[in-house]
Structure formats: structure tokens, C-alpha cells
Amino acid sequence: MGKVDNTVNKTDEVDAFMDKLDHPFKAEVELLRESIKAANPKITEQIKWKAPSFSYQGEYLATFNLWSKERVHLVFHNPLVVDIDSELLEGNYTDGRRMAYFADMKDAKAKKTELKRIIKQLVKAIGK
Template sequence: MSTAEVDAHLAALQHQLKPAVLRLRAAIMASDDGFSEHVKWKAPSFVYDGEDRVTFALHPANRIRIILHRGVRKRDDSAHFVFDDDAGLAVWATPDRGVVTFASEGAARDAEPALLALIARWVRA
């Protein structure tokens, strides 16, 4: 999907933290010209270098989760992959799949600079 299709999807979104979703989406897209986006899991997903790398998960509607992943398939090097989240924003389900969660607009806004720095490093890992 194109950015216009994501725009249309988000225009219809019913979510308690929609302003934060819109703000973070815009910040992520503006952070690097290498990003494109589409809808995945009924939410914006960001592609970098041809791979899905960062995806919003917007259910339940009382929080925002941002999933850091390395594409749609498990990679052969997953067991040996190492990534240092020096900001401590993510909870790591596996070494190559992290989840950043925000329960309020304020928390998302306050963490935005650290989140963008984390994402910038993540998509190049």
C-alpha cells in the first residue's frame, strides 16, 4: 500500500491514542528517506531496504505497540543475532524481535527521540 492508502486507513482508525499514532507515524517516515509504508496487521508498517522492519500493533486500543522485526520470515542467523537496545525501550521476545509499548500520548511523546534513534539503528542491524 502507498502512503495515500495508509492515510485513508488511519483516517478511519478508532483508537484511544490516535494522535500519538499519527505523530509517531509521521516522525518515523520523516526520520529516513529510505522508509516506505503500507498497512500490515491493520496498522502502519514501515519497510526499509525492501524488508518490513517496524510495525505498529494497535490492539487493544488503549496502547500503542511498535514491533521491531527483521522481515516476514525468521532468518537463518536469528539464534546468533545481537542487538543492543541501550535506551531499554523494547521488551525482547526473541533476540531479533522487540516490542516497544506506550500507554499514553505523553509517554510516546517523551520517548520519541529515543525511539527514533532506536529505529534508526534497528533498520541497519
């Protein structure tokens, strides 16, 4: 993934996208979006893959995959995520991706603290 020009926070763009979003888990996406942003004030957001995406210092952290309507799917696509130990993270792809899934609002609320911890650990690793 490398450095990209995603250092500008496009919260207005993401807010507009979320206002128009027609997805069965829209409320869960919004809850998780707020948890991710709350992990560090320097996290920026924008739209990537037709979904909210989050970055830190120009490095991508994670992007929602909204194609699935069965659950909330969050893709961590920073190679440093492979070094983070968490039951929330699934897969160990050769390109450095890992996934997190949330079944419903109860599941999202139960996992949001762990999500925030993962984001904080990823931000710390990027900052080294």
C-alpha cells in the same frame, strides 16, 4: 521475514487507513508514525496486520499492533533489532522480535527521540 515486495511507498493508503481509524490512541500512533518516517526518507509504509507498517529496502522495520486499546504497541520484527540496546525495546523473542509500548501522548512524546534513534540504527544495520 526476509525480503518482500514492500518497497513501494503506500502513504496514501496509510493516510486513508488513519483517517478511518477508530482507536483511543490514534493521535499517538500518528505522532509515532511521523517520527518513524522522519528517521530516513527512504522508509516506506504500507498496511500490514490492519495497521501502519514500515520498511527499508524491502526489509520490515516495525508494525503497529492496534488490537490493544490499553496503550500503543509497536512490534519490531526485523531480526537485526535484537542487536540494538535500548530501554524502549522489550522482550527478546527467538524469532527476532522486540516490542515498544507507549502509555499515552506524554509518553509517546517523551520516547519519540529514542524511537527515531532505534529506527536509524536499524536502517544502518540493514544497509550494511
